[in-house]
Amino acid sequence: MTQENFKSPLLTVDSVLFTIKDNSLKILLLKRKNSPFQNSWALPGGFIDVDKDGSAEDTACRKLTDKTGVTPPYLEQLNTFSSKSRDPRGWSASIAYFALIAHEETNLDVTPRNDESAQWVDVESLMDETANYQPLAFDHQQIFQFALERLKQKALYSMLPVFCLPKEFTLGEYHTLIEIILGKSIQKKTLYRRFEASNMFEETGETLATGARAAMLYRLKEDAELVNFERNLG
Amino acid sequence: MTQENFKSPLLTVDSVLFTIKDNSLKILLLKRKNSPFQNSWALPGGFIDVDKDGSAEDTACRKLTDKTGVTPPYLEQLNTFSSKSRDPRGWSASIAYFALIAHEETNLDVTPRNDESAQWVDVESLMDETANYQPLAFDHQQIFQFALERLKQKALYSMLPVFCLPKEFTLGEYHTLIEIILGKSIQKKTLYRRFEASNMFEETGETLATGARAAMLYRLKEDAELVNFERNLG
DNA sequence: GACAAATAGTGTCTCAAGGACAATTATCTA
DNA sequence: TAGATAATTGTCCTTGAGACACTATTTGTC
Structure with missing residues (x-):
């Protein structure tokens, strides 16, 4: 039995990048330019480039560096979210990462996007499913919640x-x-x-x-x- | 930019199934019948079947149930291992799961495989890279070690x-x-x-x-x- | 039946680290 | 210089793990 017998699922990488800004916890969201979920807000991420990326972590890093101008000082794998229905294009899996950065270290403060395509979004506002930025693309709301839980948990027993x-x-x-x-x-x-x-x-x-x-x-x-x-x- | 621009990585699911037997901790290994790594020992797993499986967890469950006759009472996602080199067939990712079961609940005691294609293997013997069963297929040694660490960690703070x-x-x-x-x-x-x-x-x-x-x-x-x-x- | 052997299960003291909160110190502003 | 404000330290309380000895129950032997 070889892999040729199988339709291959889509495989993507998404990251939840946290920072602290203006006395609140925020994550980086991007406004999608393309279908599906065009104009919805989404986590930074995308497809693995098998030529550029040695591993999924490279993909996560590359996407985050693209958007912020710097490599986040902390990045760990969170969980892989997969199902036949999370992406309208078909069976898909997203390897989700969890990252932390000081917003001051990024270029997002210095050169805010004119088109507002990238925003630090208050975590509080994402807990309310009827607020701005909602609903997020794909199952990104679920990924974000998972990441937030992890951050809270680790805050209890480490200096992360x-x-x-x-x-x-x-x-x-x-x-x-x-x-x-x-x-x-x-x-x-x-x-x-x-x-x-x-x-x-x-x-x-x-x-x-x-x-x-x-x-x-x-x-x-x-x-x-x-x-x-x-x-x-x- | 859509996913058609990208060569798609291979995506598989592998599980580390632990049990306690004869006063030692063991995991389930299978002997591979096919290339690559033919005749090497490997973790139970395989490709996602996008028709049968609603999610990667379904795949893990299906593969384990195939081998043991029962659904393990505990199954959680461990980590996704990805790189361009872990599978000789090309860029691949494996979503790894971590599972626990009582060997008495499985059918592996009752109907041991004549061809010895499935074995409970002592964790101790896997720590020695020169022992029987070694080397494991793909990066399964690394996946196993990761799972063992997780089990030890959780034993410290839960009844898992x-x-x-x-x-x-x-x-x-x-x-x-x-x-x-x-x-x-x-x-x-x-x-x-x-x-x-x-x-x-x-x-x-x-x-x-x-x-x-x-x-x-x-x-x-x-x-x-x-x-x-x-x-x-x- | 008395008793030894072996494992099951309990009592209790010590210790390490978090929680509470008050006391002290350093720096800024008026 | 006094008062305000926030930084930093001191100290006592509480909780739950570690140590370890003690009691309880069952089986087997004589």
């Missing part, structure tokens, strides 16, 4: 969300970020303890003043490895 | 491994199972506390004697939901 922040950041910014992701208040002390215990960061020596006492700036250490804690935050 | 046990089992069997999966000794007390706290199980009323004092038999409750604990085992 720091990749939403710029290269240099303060503990206060991290604290705010975690509270926004989890949607509830977290003790500063707890985060500070983990921050210290992770041993992933170093002081830059600089401080950042946001109106009151200046806060120490930190950056990822060169050789930092993402640490998983033994317990979840409550 | 119970799906390797028969429908009725004792706490002692569960204890042994966990120690085998994690490869180290775990306090009975700790597991018993979690077992109780999970609220997933009920006494059958029967007991099972294994040579000394008889142990209470438990089964999954009808409406049991898999619980995640807040802390990992050490």
Whole structure:
């Protein structure tokens, strides 16, 4: 039995790229220019180019770099969504990725698209299926929700969300970020303890003043490895 | 730009099916009858049948049911492995699944294949790349390792491994199972506390004697939901 | 039937890390 | 310089895992 006996499914790659901007969690959405779902908003992604891409991760990376101008500092595979009905063109599968970036590092702030084809969209507004940007193309709403769950879960037991922040950041910014992701208040002390215990960061020596006492700036250490804690935050 | 511009990658589904048998953790392997990797051992899987399968999970399920005679009580998606080089036939992706079953529930004990085309293979022997069954077809060694890591990880914070046990089992069997999966000794007390706290199980009323004092038999409750604990085992 | 062997299951103390929250420190503004 | 504001630290409480010894139940032997 060889693969020639089978009609081949469509295979695509889509990414959920998170950032923190204006005190809210956002993802990157693009307005589709072509059918199907023309003019709907969709996750950045597309078909694998078997000549350009060595793996699906290369495809995800290539598409994101195309849109943002930079390679996101964190990218992991999320899940593959497949069914006979998710794409009107036929049986299809999408390998979904989950990525984090500081919006300041992208070129989306500097050169906003005139045609508004690419937007940072507030996660809150995507929870309401009747709001702007809805409905998303394909099963992208489901993919987005899956990614959001993963982000929330990982925020409970790792420092992963720091990749939403710029290269240099303060503990206060991290604290705010975690509270926004989890949607509830977290003790500063707890985060500070983990921050210290992770041993992933170093002081830059600089401080950042946001109106009151200046806060120490930190950056990822060169050789930092993402640490998983033994317990979840409550 | 439509998908017609692209050569389409091959898309397959493979599963790592774990069980506990003869006091060791094993996975199901099949001997390949066809090229490529003819006569190598491989994970159960194959091409998606776009007519039969509504989703990739259906494919995984169908292939496993074909081989074992039953649907595994636990099946989740693991990861999709893709590259231009993992299959000599060309650019390919395999959606890998991770499944658990009690070997007693399958028909593999009752009707062992005469041609030895399907075997429960000891996980230990797969860690040694020079042993029997090696090397596995494609990147199945990597997929297997990924699955094993996932199983170990989940054993630390959930009761997931119970799906390797028969429908009725004792706490002692569960204890042994966990120690085998994690490869180290775990306090009975700790597991018993979690077992109780999970609220997933009920006494059958029967007991099972294994040579000394008889142990209470438990089964999954009808409406049991898999619980995640807040802390990992050490 | 008494008792030894073996495994099942419990009691209880210790310890590590998160939660609460108050106290202290540094910086800005008026 | 005082007051406001936010950063950072100190300390006690609580929860659940780890250690480990103790009790309970069944089987087999004499």
